[in-house]
Amino acid sequence: MAVTIKDVAKKAGVSPSTVSRVLSNHPRISKETSIKVKNIMNELGYHSNMMARSLVSNKTYTLGMILPRPAEELFQNHFFAENIRGITTQAARNGYDVLMTAGANDSDEMEAITRLVLGRRVDGIILLQSRKHDPIITFLREHDFPFVLIGRYEEDPNVLCVDNDNIQAAFDATSHLISQGHTRIGFVSGPPSLSVSQDRLEGYRQALAEHQLQMKSEWIVEGEFLQESGYRAMSFFMSLPERPTALVIIDDVVSFGVMRGLTELGYSVPEDLSIIGFNNISLTELSTPPLSSIDIGIYQLGYMASQMLIKRIQGETQPQPRTIVPHRLMIRESSLHYKAKRSGV
Amino acid sequence: MAVTIKDVAKKAGVSPSTVSRVLSNHPRISKETSIKVKNIMNELGYHSNMMARSLVSNKTYTLGMILPRPAEELFQNHFFAENIRGITTQAARNGYDVLMTAGANDSDEMEAITRLVLGRRVDGIILLQSRKHDPIITFLREHDFPFVLIGRYEEDPNVLCVDNDNIQAAFDATSHLISQGHTRIGFVSGPPSLSVSQDRLEGYRQALAEHQLQMKSEWIVEGEFLQESGYRAMSFFMSLPERPTALVIIDDVVSFGVMRGLTELGYSVPEDLSIIGFNNISLTELSTPPLSSIDIGIYQLGYMASQMLIKRIQGETQPQPRTIVPHRLMIRESSLHYKAKRSGV
Numbered sequence: 001m002a003v004t005i006k007d008v009a010k011k012a013g014v015s016p017s018t019v020s021r022v023l024s025n026h027p028r029i030s031k032e033t034s035i036k037v038k039n040i041m042n043e044l045g046y047h048s049n050m051m052a053r054s055l056v057s058n059k060t061y062t063l064g065m066i067l068p069r070p071a072e073e074l075f076q077n078h079f080f081a082e083n084i085r086g087i088t089t090q091a092a093r094n095g096y097d098v099l100m101t102a103g104a105n106d107s108d109e110m111e112a113i114t115r116l117v118l119g120r121r122v123d124g125i126i127l128l129q130s131r132k133h134d135p136i137i138t139f140l141r142e143h144d145f146p147f148v149l150i151g152r153y154e155e156d157p158n159v160l161c162v163d164n165d166n167i168q169a170a171f172d173a174t175s176h177l178i179s180q181g182h183t184r185i186g187f188v189s190g191p192p193s194l195s196v197s198q199d200r201l202e203g204y205r206q207a208l209a210e211h212q213l214q215m216k217s218e219w220i221v222e223g224e225f226l227q228e229s230g231y232r233a234m235s236f237f238m239s240l241p242e243r244p245t246a247l248v249i250i251d252d253v254v255s256f257g258v259m260r261g262l263t264e265l266g267y268s269v270p271e272d273l274s275i276i277g278f279n280n281i282s283l284t285e286l287s288t289p290p291l292s293s294i295d296i297g298i299y300q301l302g303y304m305a306s307q308m309l310i311k312r313i314q315g316e317t318q319p320q321p322r323t324i325v326p327h328r329l330m331i332r333e334s335s336l337h338y339k340a341k342r343s344g345v
Numbered sequence: 346m347a348v349t350i351k352d353v354a355k356k357a358g359v360s361p362s363t364v365s366r367v368l369s370n371h372p373r374i375s376k377e378t379s380i381k382v383k384n385i386m387n388e389l390g391y392h393s394n395m396m397a398r399s400l401v402s403n404k405t406y407t408l409g410m411i412l413p414r415p416a417e418e419l420f421q422n423h424f425f426a427e428n429i430r431g432i433t434t435q436a437a438r439n440g441y442d443v444l445m446t447a448g449a450n451d452s453d454e455m456e457a458i459t460r461l462v463l464g465r466r467v468d469g470i471i472l473l474q475s476r477k478h479d480p481i482i483t484f485l486r487e488h489d490f491p492f493v494l495i496g497r498y499e500e501d502p503n504v505l506c507v508d509n510d511n512i513q514a515a516f517d518a519t520s521h522l523i524s525q526g527h528t529r530i531g532f533v534s535g536p537p538s539l540s541v542s543q544d545r546l547e548g549y550r551q552a553l554a555e556h557q558l559q560m561k562s563e564w565i566v567e568g569e570f571l572q573e574s575g576y577r578a579m580s581f582f583m584s585l586p587e588r589p590t591a592l593v594i595i596d597d598v599v600s601f602g603v604m605r606g607l608t609e610l611g612y613s614v615p616e617d618l619s620i621i622g623f624n625n626i627s628l629t630e631l632s633t634p635p636l637s638s639i640d641i642g643i644y645q646l647g648y649m650a651s652q653m654l655i656k657r658i659q660g661e662t663q664p665q666p667r668t669i670v671p672h673r674l675m676i677r678e679s680s681l682h683y684k685a686k687r688s689g690v
Contacts, residue, residue: 062444067430067433078426080426081423081425081426084445085412088412088445088446088447089447091447092446092447092453092457097444097445097446097461097466098444098445098446099407099442099443099444099445100433100442100443100444100445101433101437101442101443102433102434102436102437108437111383112437121442227627253627256628256631259631260630260631282572282598283601283628283631285605286572286601286604286605286628286632287631287632287633288632288633
């Protein structure tokens with residue numbers, strides 16, 4: 001005969017509603033009660049059918065996530081892995097699992113989201129990238145479905161999001177290069193549809209303006225978050241009659257592509273071209289020379305997004321819709337001593 | 346009034362059972378029929394409640410996965426991200442989502458697995474690491490629950506698994522170092538409880554034995570899949586009165602720790618110590634010198650595991666329980682020309 005909640009309650013000396021609360025991870029249940037009840041469940045062999053329970057409570061205790069598309073594959077290897085670790089760690093602490101679905105293109109992604117939302121497969125969704133006029137956001141807003149964006153969404157200031165101050169971060173990176181004596185500074189950007197590309201370009205622009213430095217359109221190149229994009233940007237810059245002497249690069253992986261290209265052509269970093277990237281992935285310390293980078297707190301972005309979404313699902317009011325994760329300038333050899341080295345000191 | 350399957354069937358000019366099959370991703374439904382029916386569903390605003398449907402069909406169209414623990418964090422950044430990409434891509438192609446759950450320790454992991462299996466939250470599970478006498482495997486076997494292991498499980502040859510031939514891979518890596526003139530070769534291993542550590546150590550041992558080379562116990566060091574482990578192993582080896590001249594290293598990230606340590610102490614790779622790693626992560630090409638590595642097909646391991654599990658869930662017979670993903674020796678500067686360089690040629 002199947003063990004029921006009543007059996008568990010009786011044996012544990014608590015009310016059946018307390019057992020239900022343990023099952024639904026209710027915040028008012030103490031750690032001790034929860035452990036005691038769970039031990040008795042295991043002892044008696046009780047296991048609720050989570051799905052049946054979901055139908056009743058209308059909760060799945062699951063957060064949904066759409067994986068980035070194949071075109072952004074390499075981006076995953078560093079940014080995404082760390083981001084997902086933050087999301088999942090915080091979710092697990094609150095008794096939530098994470099459901100991942102993958103879409104090969106825009107219409108696939110939209111179908112996946114529809115399935116998760118209308119099929120009630122998750123309680124909320126974390127969006128890993130922000131695009132302008134995103135139809136997914138429109139859909140989620142229409143259905144009043146909880147979601148948190150990693151990035152920002154200027155079309156609607158009420159969208160919950162976790163972001164860096166990317167304008168300030170790129171401003172700081174560019175100012176650092178200026179402080180090293182550079183006056184000809186280029187920018188390697190990401191896909192123009194992403195807000196992260198737009199914001200970092202703006203920060204670069206502001207820093208140059210503040211120092212009355214020239215911003216030449218040929219010193220700005222767009223690409224993907226791939227090594228190859230860095231390689232191509234480097235080839236282009238080095239072919240210019242008037243080359244930049246330093247680059248702000250949207251992503252460390254792209255920076256590695258620039259460095260590889262320079263090494264192949266016999267140029268040196270930082271002497272021929274000083275560079276600084278974003279993300280501060282673990283391998284920045286290992287490249288030759290070690291790569292300067294902006295630490296944007298990738299793990300924390302995921303962790304905060306997860307926390308914010310769970311609060312939203314549980315009906316807690318958020319003090320403000322936007323959380324900013326601070327960034328940090330990590331200065332290494334790739335952007336240092338340009339002047340000293342050029343003059344052979 | 347809610348739109349029903351019948352409404353969709355009528356409008357699409359198919360039978361209601363065809364619509365059901367489209368909903369359950371039945372393999373006998375043609376791509377065209379599926380697209381036609383789905384378009385009509387969207388048009389009419391039909392959406393099945395996936396959970397209600399799951400309760401009836403007893404299928405969730407979801408694969409479960411337990412994330413590696415914090416102690417193996419860095420391992421995730423490269424191996425895990427690529428692995429998960431393979432798993433999710435193949436799952437998505439078959440209409441499956443992937444549910445991730447994280448456990449901070451052994452008992453958390455066991456609880457998570459219990460929840461997924463007994464709560465019927467997933468149709469099957471992919472295990473990302475294989476340990477000896479794994480209680481999770483015992484549990485899954487007892488419940489006759491579909492699962493696939495990435496790795497191998499010698500206690501039970503019927504366990505479905507996707508693996509490399511790690512003995513042969515380490516044999517090949519060691520033989521390559523021998524072919525470069527090395528006679529004193531060390532091994533940096535991973536946690537001894539993992540089958541991957543045991544197998545690669547065995548391959549190293551076999552290669553030395555075949556060439557009648559000495560295997561000294563002090564030339565074998567165990568550690569985690571972390572840069573720090575490589576750094577520590579390097580310090581230890583360089584302090585020995587009789588040092589190895591080459592190392593086989595269980596993981597590229599560990600190899601980077603060795604390289605960093607050597608550089609800091611003023612030693613050169615490959616002249617003072619030649620090294621070869623495993624995994625062939627993208628940054629092996631970018632280190633100075635570029636790192637030799639065994640490409641083990643991480644993406645393919647995940648992709649095959651996902652495919653195998655879906656077949657198992659759908660009741661297809663597997664020709665054999667074990668699939669081997671081939672490996673490839675990627676020789677780069679870190680393990681080449683040892684003799685020539687030592688003699689100053």
